[in-house]
Amino acid sequence: MKKIIRILLSMVIILGLVACGNSASQSSKKETTEKSSADAESTDVSESQSEDTKESQVKGNKVLVVYFSATNTTKGVAKHIANGLNADIYEIVPKDPYTDADLDYDDNNSRSTLEMNDPDARPAISGSVENMKQYTIVFIGYPIWWGEAPRIINTFVESYDFSGKTIVPFCTSGGSGMGSSATNLEQLTSGAKWLSGRRLNGSDSQDTVMEWVNGLGLNLE
Numbered sequence: 001m002k003k004i005i006r007i008l009l010s011m012v013i014i015l016g017l018v019a020c021g022n023s024a025s026q027s028s029k030k031e032t033t034e035k036s037s038a039d040a041e042s043t044d045v046s047e048s049q050s051e052d053t054k055e056s057q058v059k060g061n062k063v064l065v066v067y068f069s070a071t072n073t074t075k076g077v078a079k080h081i082a083n084g085l086n087a088d089i090y091e092i093v094p095k096d097p098y099t100d101a102d103l104d105y106d107d108n109n110s111r112s113t114l115e116m117n118d119p120d121a122r123p124a125i126s127g128s129v130e131n132m133k134q135y136t137i138v139f140i141g142y143p144i145w146w147g148e149a150p151r152i153i154n155t156f157v158e159s160y161d162f163s164g165k166t167i168v169p170f171c172t173s174g175g176s177g178m179g180s181s182a183t184n185l186e187q188l189t190s191g192a193k194w195l196s197g198r199r200l201n202g203s204d205s206q207d208t209v210m211e212w213v214n215g216l217g218l219n220l221e
């Protein structure tokens with residue numbers, strides 16, 4: 001009798017062990033499945049994250065607002081644009097600053113008159129734009145001098161590679177329009193897309209300036 005009970009007990013233990021083994025292997029299979037589905041999910045996420053990154057790199061135009069201003073009128077407009085777009089701003093500072101006498105357009109021999117009478121004049125600039133490569137949209141602002149951009153703007157546009165960039169010219173003046181100032185500057189660059197520019201007033205509000213900027217159809221976030 002004892003022998004029969006021992007045989008029965010060992011059968012129960014063996015059956016129990018087999019059952020445990022099955023469920024253990026099943027649960028370890030489930031874990032692997034969960035893990036691999038989790039792995040699959042995380043691959044999806046990282047792919048979609050890298051898609052997002054790619055997208056923001058395409059959309060993420062970085063804007064620089066460049067200006068030259070002898071008497072601060074263009075400077076005010078440039079600041080409106082830079083503030084409105086949260087963009088970087090760069091002032092073209094002449095190595096040799098313009099004095100009041102230099103700016104005297106009634107004097108045939110003043111520096112500005114002489115420079116504007118010489119299409120090859122290239123007044124030197126102090127300093128330079130740090131890492132111009134990072135910008136895809138560059139606003140360039142200047143006062144109108146004798147119907148043109150001051151020659152120092154020629155110096156500026158010839159100093160950098162603007163290929164692939166969008167350039168938006170703007171100016172201030174005593175009343176003249178942009179005339180051919182921007183198209184003449186465009187001749188000095190290659191591979192850039194120049195949008196048609198705009199003459200603005202020093203007294204224009206930030207809202208007025210931004211109304212124009214927002215209507216340009218720039219791909220800004």
Ligand SMILES: Cc1cc2nc3c(=O)[nH]c(=O)nc-3n(C[C@H](O)[C@H](O)[C@H](O)COP(=O)(O)O)c2cc1C
Nearest residue numbers: 069070071072073074143144146147173174175176
């Ligand atoms: C040398 C010189 C030439 C100028 N020529 C013109 C011109 O041809 N037409 C015009 O409307 N204003 C002309 N102006 C006026 C300036 O364009 C105007 O005052 C401008 O808003 C000044 O900008 P800024 O303060 O940024 O230098 C001239 C000013 C200077 C100093």
